[in-house]
Amino acid sequence: MIKQPTPLIDFTNLTYHYVRTNVNYVSYYKDGLWDEGQLQAEDSLRINILSTTFHYGQQAFEGMKAYRTKEGKIQLFRPYENAVRFQKSCQRIMMPPVSVEQFMDAVIRVVEQNSEFVPPYETQATLYIRPYMIGVGPNLVLAPSKEYIFGVVVMPVGLFFKSGLTPADFLVSEFDRAAPHGTGAVKIGGNYAASMYPNYIAKSQGFTDCIYLDPATHTRIDEGGAANFFAIRKDGVFVSPKSSSILPSITKLSLLDIAKNYLHLEVLETEIYIEDLTLFDEAATCGTAAIITPIGSLTHHDTVYHFGTKGQVGHVTKRLYEVLTGIQFGDITPPHNWILSIE
Ligand SMILES: Cc1ncc(COP(=O)(O)O)c(C=O)c1O
Structure with a gap:
């Protein structure tokens, strides 16, 4: 070789x-x-x-x-x-x-x-x-x-979303990336081919990316094209969608643990109805590529949901980012079995 x-x-x-x-x-x-x-x-x-x-x-x-x-x-x-x-x-x-x-x-x-x-x-x-x-x-x-x-x-x-920790604007897509009993929960190419056009539409309208609703009822937040969704309720609870059509994100799984055990927050995986977005102070997408990308606004038809103080990452999201990346880069002691050293 x-x-x-x-x-x-x-x-x-x-x-x-x-x-x-x-x-x-x-x-x-x-x-x-x-x-x-x-x-x-x-x-x-x-x-x-x-x-x-x-x-x-x-x-x-x-x-x-x-x-x-x-x-x-x-x-x-x-x-x-x-x-x-x-x-x-x-x-x-x-x-x-x-x-x-x-x-x-x-x-x-x-x-x-x-x-x-x-x-x-x-x-x-x-x-x-x-x-x-x-x-x-x-x-x-x-x-x-x-x-x-x-x-x-x-x-x-480098960065997947150039916005980094600056809150970005997302669009709720009119399209589905996965079917109700389809392949949304696994990582296969077809899901991603299906999300290219919606992603193009969102970008051509000036958004960073789109967020998909659940394909069965189109009433609940599912996830992004390459990242899960989470939000911080006004009472401080970390909430992330429960849905059979989203990819079980390892970052989201880790954030549930970090929110609970490092930040001592209450955590909840449950349905998030689009009209309930007003209950949240902070929102973000998360994933290996996205890391944590804060959402500044989410546009659904004529309604724009705003999160946090315009232009600034919310303090819980920032703290979650610091602990997650601190563990990944070896600055913070990880939970058992999270890190594998190569050399
Ligand atoms: C559709 C989708 N959802 C969520 C994620 C986040 O998953 P993970 O945190 O395991 O990278 C990804 C990225 O892999 C993805 O492609």
């Missing part, structure tokens, strides 16, 4: 655009078995033109990050949760899940071999990790493929 020379990267100016790194991981599934997988420098795949990933969207993925601590160490945030969610996504669309061990081994090997691409602590940038699985091999009929590729690719990233 030939290592690419490491390019000079300005880690302070990263976006979410492709940066080629040293190696990625690929493993092939054939005749009912996964091979042991290998690292490759090549950043393309050669697959059959009738692969199910192309024609029927048989594809699942994960999104996670490696963080550089103040001491220069590299660490992962709750990677086992990603491994388990990946298995569920694969199973939902009839793909053979990889074991948690193979997932972890692949992620760790790719991060280790690309350690120089993990941005320095001071930049607060990170190494994004993208595990994926695709159905490959010729298959014209609508049926699961017999062959698959599991891979892991990484690249350094």
Whole structure:
């Protein structure tokens, strides 16, 4: 395997655009078995033109990050949760899940071999990790493929939403990203293809992104296109939507814990009706990419719901951000099993 020379990267100016790194991981599934997988420098795949990933969207993925601590160490945030969610996504669309061990081994090997691409602590940038699985091999009929590729690719990233901790304006979408008993709760490509047009509409109207309502009744907040939603009620309770059509966000799961055990807030996962948004002082989206992105306003038809003091992140949201990122970058003691050190 030939290592690419490491390019000079300005880690302070990263976006979410492709940066080629040293190696990625690929493993092939054939005749009912996964091979042991290998690292490759090549950043393309050669697959059959009738692969199910192309024609029927048989594809699942994960999104996670490696963080550089103040001491220069590299660490992962709750990677086992990603491994388990990946298995569920694969199973939902009839793909053979990889074991948690193979997932972890692949992620760790790719991060280790690309350690120089993990941005320095001071930049607060990170190494994004993208595990994926695709159905490959010729298959014209609508049926699961017999062959698959599991891979892991990484690249350094900066802010996903440029607004950072400045509250951003969001639009309640007229469209759905997922069906009531569909695939909203798993991380598969089709959900994201469905959200590209609504995202374009929101952006072309000057919004940062859109928020989706529950697809069955269109009365309750579901989530964003790539992030969950939470809000802080005027009485200080941390509330996040309970819905079967949203992705179970690992960041949201962590914030429920942080709000309860670090900030000593009451927490609640329940339906959030759109007209009840007036009960909230602060609102935000959260996710691996979004981290915590405060929502300044949410526009639903002719009604605009405002949160916090215009232009400033609310104090609970700010505190949640500080503890979450403090744990991820190694400045705050994490709960048991949340952090995996790589070096
Ligand atoms: C649709 C959707 N919801 C929520 C999230 C946040 O999930 P997590 O916190 O696990 O990154 C993501 C990002 O992965 C997402 O794509």
